[in-house]
Amino acid sequence: MKGYNVAVVGATGAVGTKMIETLEARKFPVAQLRALASERSKGKALRVRGDLLAVEELKADSFKGIEIALFSAGAKISRKFAPLAVKAGAIVVDNSSAFRMEKDVPLIVPEVNRYALKDHRGIIANPNCSTIQMVLVLGPLHQRAKIKRVVVTTYQSVSGTGLLAMVELREQSLATLEDREIKKKVYPYEIAFNLLPHIGEFLSNGYTQEEMKMINETRKILGDEGINVTATTVRVPIFIGHSEAVNIELEEELTPKEAREILGEAPGVIVMDDPDRNLYPYPRMAAGKDEVFVGRIRKDSTVPHGLDLFIVADNLRKGAALNAIQIAEELIKE
């Protein structure tokens, strides 16, 4: 099997390190692996397959000979360097929001819309973490009974912000429990034993960037501009694992039992829904797992064909690194 030259941009971050782990875990055919990061990380080394891999500084000429470039270093870096990677001959899988809504950039969750991969200009976008886990569940339901409207509220862990946010949650939690002064660096208010209805910047319509990502990306991935989505996204004091309470209104009737059956056969989804045995998904259970978990599926009788459900996934895995590697796997199949 041919091996590919792969670069990971943002290799020392929360998602970047998971990308490298996932390449290894899934035995992605890597010929050469290049770990790229900002100047700050230069000289660091990562452990890959038992060997040490030196972290190189990301520069304009970093992509010579690279065939697949996985980006997870924020939209600004992607906007600047992804076109350079493409020019150097690489296909980019970009985890940032930089190109997601551009027309000739496929926005892919392989299980849901791998068909959309075919037309691209060298950049494939990896959706927002909260969107990925939601559409993985909504996709099969939409196919069967057509989704008209979605009201989603999220419970997002701090690892979605990055490693520094995980350190902040840890330090603030200890400071609270030990009754010491709390220091704030990453978030505008305390995150320990608190929550903030604030992810991304606020826009003029009152929604946040994160909320608009969920709204716009869901439509693009499901390939249906007619789906109405409203979202409230909230940061909670959890290290890993995003949860979502999702209320959906369908065109056609779908019982909770039918929904469970459909989702039971959906790739990448595990139905965990037996309340009498306290079986429902929660972040501590989902952390470290590849699948998206869904439970609390019940009929919402306040609309003609309504369902309520609760979706939990490891935001660093299926929500980011795993989905990006799955996209790369699709690319090399072609």
Next chain:
Amino acid sequence: MKGYNVAVVGATGAVGTKMIETLEARKFPVAQLRALASERSKGKALRVRGDLLAVEELKADSFKGIEIALFSAGAKISRKFAPLAVKAGAIVVDNSSAFRMEKDVPLIVPEVNRYALKDHRGIIANPNCSTIQMVLVLGPLHQRAKIKRVVVTTYQSVSGTGLLAMVELREQSLATLEDREIKKKVYPYEIAFNLLPHIGEFLSNGYTQEEMKMINETRKILGDEGINVTATTVRVPIFIGHSEAVNIELEEELTPKEAREILGEAPGVIVMDDPDRNLYPYPRMAAGKDEVFVGRIRKDSTVPHGLDLFIVADNLRKGAALNAIQIAEELIKE
């Protein structure tokens, strides 16, 4: 001013202690105060107005001479002892779910439906904590533009479960941070750095008791059985303060600006809604305050007249003790 003989049942609990504090803070005209609790708490003493008040064991004859009995010791205790208190001549304000949905028991949030206080058989019910803070905001909006449907998801702190749950969150958090074994007593799974979509028991329709309380109590308090409510209630690793993401569909148009104006004049409500200055409500801010805070008010264009909002309050105060004392204040006005 006449003083009243007041008993607090569940006086050593999370809400009971707040009730006694609140009586004092609001200068409720107390002639004699009796602190009642289970046998376990017998011999304990509470500090009230600088003095020590002995905790007495709750018994069938505990209510002799009592004029107002404030109950917060769970539905089972209320079902057994509230009728005895009434028989002894007291009016009961009950914080449990025991009598809330009974026809001749008013379910009161004074700012919203004090008119419903007039007909009772000696028992007034204090609504569920999550319901109180929601209807305080929904009430004035319903009056102006008629609410058709509500989709609410909650972020509920562990103090809603009680003092032992607060201890559990504290101990499990420390154990996690210090990498020690985690012990579970109160919740079926870890609550530290986790969340559980599970409050109250599961019912045959897939909803929990807590979710059905929000659905049924909201209708009863707003006096409109036509309001459709669906709810998902979730326990989060926060000590004090419940948050709610609320999506509402109105009969008539109401802009976010109009909603802010209406709520700005609503008693007990504080509008905290200026995203550009990072002004929005969150639990650490609301804890220890009497008011209910609302922000993130924005138009939801996915339905004809939709609004999204975010509501936060101290669940032990307006969500429980304060509302109960306010009911008692209304009673003695009569």
